[in-house]
Amino acid sequence: MTVAGRSLCIGFAGSASALLAGAALVWLPLVAQAEVVDITWQEGGRFERRLTVAPGKFAELCGALRTGQLVHWSFESDGAMNFNIHYHVGKEVRYPSQKEQILRLQGDLTVDSAQDYCWMWVNKSPNPIELAVALATK
Numbered sequence: 594m595t596v597a598g599r600s601l602c603i604g605f606a607g608s609a610s611a612l613l614a615g616a617a618l619v620w621l622p623l624v625a626q627a628e629v630v631d632i633t634w635q636e637g638g639r640f641e642r643r644l645t646v647a648p649g650k651f652a653e654l655c656g657a658l659r660t661g662q663l664v665h666w667s668f669e670s671d672g673a674m675n676f677n678i679h680y681h682v683g684k685e686v687r688y689p690s691q692k693e694q695i696l697r698l699q700g701d702l703t704v705d706s707a708q709d710y711c712w713m714w715v716n717k718s719p720n721p722i723e724l725a726v727a728l729a730t731k
Contacts, residue, residue: 632656638730645723646674646716652724655711658704663731666712667699672722675715680708 627650632640634656646652658664668676673694679686689702689710694717702710716722 628652630654632728634730640726640728642726643724644726645721646670646714647721648716648719651713651715653711653713654726654728655709658702658708658710660704660707662704664702664704664710665699665729665731666702666727667697668712668714668724668726669697670714670722670724672696672716672718672720674722674724675717677713678702678710679713680706680710682706682708 628644628646630642630644630653632654634640640654640656642654644652666678673696675693676695676698677691678689679691680689681687690698690700692698704710712726712728714722714724
């Protein structure tokens with residue numbers, strides 16, 4: 594059997610619980626993925642999201658913005674994470690904002706170039722971190 598490009602060979606020479614434990618170990622890496630969320634603006638130009646960022650993983654909120662647009666953003670978390678706002682120009686990554694090991698922050702992003710912009714948090718801790726994010730266009 595093949596799952597996500599991995600060949601699986603499961604033997605039946607053991608208890609059902611051993612079989613389930615083996616299957617869980619095979620599936621575990623497939624479940625523990627980073628989270629990428631498309632920004633979908635709600636009425637009034639707002640976007641809010643609560644996320645749990647797994648240990649060693651990241652969360653990223655991305656969406657298209659137009660030149661001259663202003664976005665007020667804020668976030669708060671229950672553990673320190675690395676944070677950035679970035680966009681890509683060819684192979685180059687540009688960072689309008691970048692901070693390390695921070696719990697909360699707010700600011701305004703004035704869009705210089707029509708691009709897909711991403712707000713990104715990286716959890717380098719051994720514990721899951723709860724994150725609350727709010728974006729508002731003006």
